[in-house]
Amino acid sequence: MPTRHGWATLVAGVGCFVVGRLFGLLELYVVGTALLAVLGVSLLVVNRALPRMQVRRIARPSMVSVGEPARVDIQVVNLSQRRTPRLRLWEPVGTRGGAPMQLAPLPSGDSATAAYRVPSANRGVLRIGPLRAERTDVLGLCRRSDVLAGHGEVLVVPERIPLAFPGLSSNGRLGEHLRMKSWGQTGSEFHSQREYMPGDDLRRINWKSSARANQLIVRETAVEGVRRCVVVLDTEAEGYDHDSFERAVVGAASVVAGAVAMGIATRLVAPGIDLRGPEVGHESLRWLATVAPGDVVVDHTASGRTHSDGLGLLVLLTSTTTSRAAVAVRAAAAPDESLVMVVTSQPPSAGARFTVDGTSLTAMQQGWNQLVLGAQVVTV
Numbered sequence: 001m002p003t004r005h006g007w008a009t010l011v012a013g014v015g016c017f018v019v020g021r022l023f024g025l026l027e028l029y030v031v032g033t034a035l036l037a038v039l040g041v042s043l044l045v046v047n048r049a050l051p052r053m054q055v056r057r058i059a060r061p062s063m064v065s066v067g068e069p070a071r072v073d074i075q076v077v078n079l080s081q082r083r084t085p086r087l088r089l090w091e092p093v094g095t096r097g098g099a100p101m102q103l104a105p106l107p108s109g110d111s112a113t114a115a116y117r118v119p120s121a122n123r124g125v126l127r128i129g130p131l132r133a134e135r136t137d138v139l140g141l142c143r144r145s146d147v148l149a150g151h152g153e154v155l156v157v158p159e160r161i162p163l164a165f166p167g168l169s170s171n172g173r174l175g176e177h178l179r180m181k182s183w184g185q186t187g188s189e190f191h192s193q194r195e196y197m198p199g200d201d202l203r204r205i206n207w208k209s210s211a212r213a214n215q216l217i218v219r220e221t222a223v224e225g226v227r228r229c230v231v232v233l234d235t236e237a238e239g240y241d242h243d244s245f246e247r248a249v250v251g252a253a254s255v256v257a258g259a260v261a262m263g264i265a266t267r268l269v270a271p272g273i274d275l276r277g278p279e280v281g282h283e284s285l286r287w288l289a290t291v292a293p294g295d296v297v298v299d300h301t302a303s304g305r306t307h308s309d310g311l312g313l314l315v316l317l318t319s320t321t322t323s324r325a326a327v328a329v330r331a332a333a334a335p336d337e338s339l340v341m342v343v344t345s346q347p348p349s350a351g352a353r354f355t356v357d358g359t360s361l362t363a364m365q366q367g368w369n370q371l372v373l374g375a376q377v378v379t380v
Helices: 006-024 028-045 173-182 209-212 243-262 281-286 324-332 360-373
Strands: 053-060 063-065 071-078 087-092 100-101 111-117 123-126 131-136 142-149 150-156 191-195 217-221 226-233 263-270 273-276 311-318 337-343 353-356
Touching: 006 028, 028 217, 053 142, 053 150, 071 087, 071 100, 087 123, 100 111, 150 281, 173 360, 191 360, 209 217, 217 243, 226 243, 243 263, 243 281, 243 311, 243 337, 243 360, 273 281, 311 324, 324 337, 353 360
Parallel strands: 063 150, 226 263, 226 311, 311 337, 337 353
Antiparallel strands: 053 071, 071 111, 087 100, 087 131, 123 150, 131 142, 191 217, 263 273
C-alpha cells in the first residue's frame, strides 16, 4: 500500500494531471502523468511475490526462570533461484514491544541469522511473533508487509530460592521434631539384630536366627527420615496482594524443587490441580508459571492422600496463619505429617510453631533455613 509520501505523490499527480488537462498546460499534464507512472511502478515492484524463504525460530531455552537470560535466534534461508530484496523484519514480543531486524539481500541458497533477548522479568507465557517482513521501494512511496513465520512461545517459570530440606540429622527445631516423631516409626531397611527385650514387637523376631542362637533375636531397622512431601498452595485471592501472591508461588516452586532434589516423593496440590509422580518437578514449574489467584479454598485430601511409610512433611504456602486454607489444612493434617506454614502477607506471630515469615524472599529463605538447620543457617 502507499506510504504517506506515496499518497502525497498520488494527490500531486492527479492534481497536475487534472489542472494540465483543464488549462491546456502540457507541462503539468506531463508531470502529473510521470508522478502517477512512478507510483504505479512502485506498486508493481513492492507487490512482487517474495522469493521462497525458510525461517527457523529457536528459543534458547524454551523454558526460563524469572530473571534468567534467554534469547531467540532467527535463521532465514533463501530457497529460491533469485535474490531476495532488502527487508526490515519485525517480531512482536509480548504485548509491550518487539524486536526490529534488518535483512540484507540474500543470494540463492544463502542464509542469515539474527537474535534478540527475551524479557523474563515476570513469570507466564511470553508470546512471540508472527515474524513480519516489510519492504519498500527505492523512493519510499509504497510499503508491503508479509508474514514469514507464525507465533511462538517462551515459558517464564518462577524463580527458585535455595532451601535446605529437613532430615533426622538437622539441628533446627523442625529436625528435632522429626527425630522425636521417628522414634515411633518402624523403618523398612535392615540395620542390625539384637537380643529380645520385654516389650519388643513380636513381629520383629527373627525366628531363624533365634533357633541358631537358642534365644529370641529381633531385627533392628534403620530409622527413616522424611519419605514424602505435600506442598499446598493457597490461591484464594482474599488476603493476597500481587507481591505476596508471587512470593507464595516462588515458595511453592522452591519447596517442590528441594524435595525432588532429595529424592522424596513429592506432590503439589492447589485448587483444581494435584501433581505427583516422577515428572512432578517439571510439571509443577509449568503450572506455577501461569497460576493466578482465585476464590476456591484448597483441600489437599480431595484426591486422596499420598500412601507411603515413614514421616511426611506438609508445607502450606498461604497469606496468613488465619486464612481459610490454613484452618482447613491444619485440621486435615495426618498424625504422621509435620505441618510447616509459609505466610507471605504479614509476619507470623511470635512463637508460632513451624511458621516461616515469607514477607520477603530473603526472610523466607532465612526463616526456612533457620527452622531446618538451626544455627547453621546458609543463605545463598
